[in-house]
Amino acid sequence: MNIIIATLKKWDIYHFQKICSLFPQINFILISNEKQLNSDFISLINPRYIFFTHWSFIIPKTIYQNYECVIFHMSDLPYGRGGSPLQNLILQKNKTTKISAIKANSELDGGDVYLKYNLNISRKNAKKIYKNASKIIFFKMIPYIFKNNPKPIPQSGKISIFKRRTPEQSNLTCLNNPNLEKIFDFIRMLDAPSYPKAFLKFENIKIEFKNVKNKKNQLIGRFKIYEE
Incomplete structure (x- = not known):
């Protein structure tokens, strides 16, 4: 069985190496470049599945119509279709x-659902949450799908759409009624x-924040100050 995994993230590529060793009977192929996702290349492989674990580019119609393409989205679809779901x-x-595993189609995050898996997003930073989601996708969801070949079912429930966030929205002044928990x-x-x-x-001075911890009514973390 040939399976393609398409991703742009380092932690996914690390887990790709692990899943290859866990299932040596499967021929896994990695795509980490937009140019590789073309019909000529895909037809040579003729994959049973193409899994998009973290992909920001449009999937060509000629690919999702001719191959079973599975997208992983971090929301309980149809709630939270669209961009920047975690944020x-x-x-x-x-x-x-x-984490919703859905079949790719022409509708943004509107495909039928193969399965869903719970994910805690309560306290860790985004990097750790993405890494944890990657583990679930690679070692729980992908193996379940290629072992059981589940039939995807249509999404049900009220549709809500998330807008992709812009870099300007990372400004802390965007917060309404800020408190320590919100910050x-x-x-x-x-x-x-x-x-x-x-x-x-502050004028041409920018301060960036990371590695934050909430401890006893104060926030502790790291910052970087530089001139733009």
Whole structure:
């Protein structure tokens, strides 16, 4: 069985190596570059599944119509379709969520559901949450799907849409009625590689915050100050 896993994240690539060793009978192929996701390359492999564990690019119609493409989305779909799901979930004071495995189609995050898995998002920073989600996807959800070949079922419930956050929205002044808990959540939800860190600005001076901890009515963490 040939299976493609498409991702852009280092922790996923690390887990890709592990899943290859756990299931030597499966021929796993890694795609970590947008240019590799083309019909000519995919047709040579003829995969049973293509799993998109962390992918930011549009999946070509010729691929999702001809191959079984599975997307993993960090919300209990159809609640939370759209961009920046983790950040929007935390801003809405969610402490837990689900990772939804869905079949790719033309509708953004609107595909039929293979399965869902619980995920705690209550205290850790974004990087640790993404790493934990990656473990669940690679060692729980992907093996379940290729072993059991579940038939996906249509999403049910009220649809809600998340808007993708912009770098400007990482400014701490965007918080309404700030308190320590809100500031803690705001900093940790943006604390992951390639994400715009929580910041404050004073004219041309920018202060970025990370590694925050909430201890006895005070926040302790690290910051970086530089001129833009």
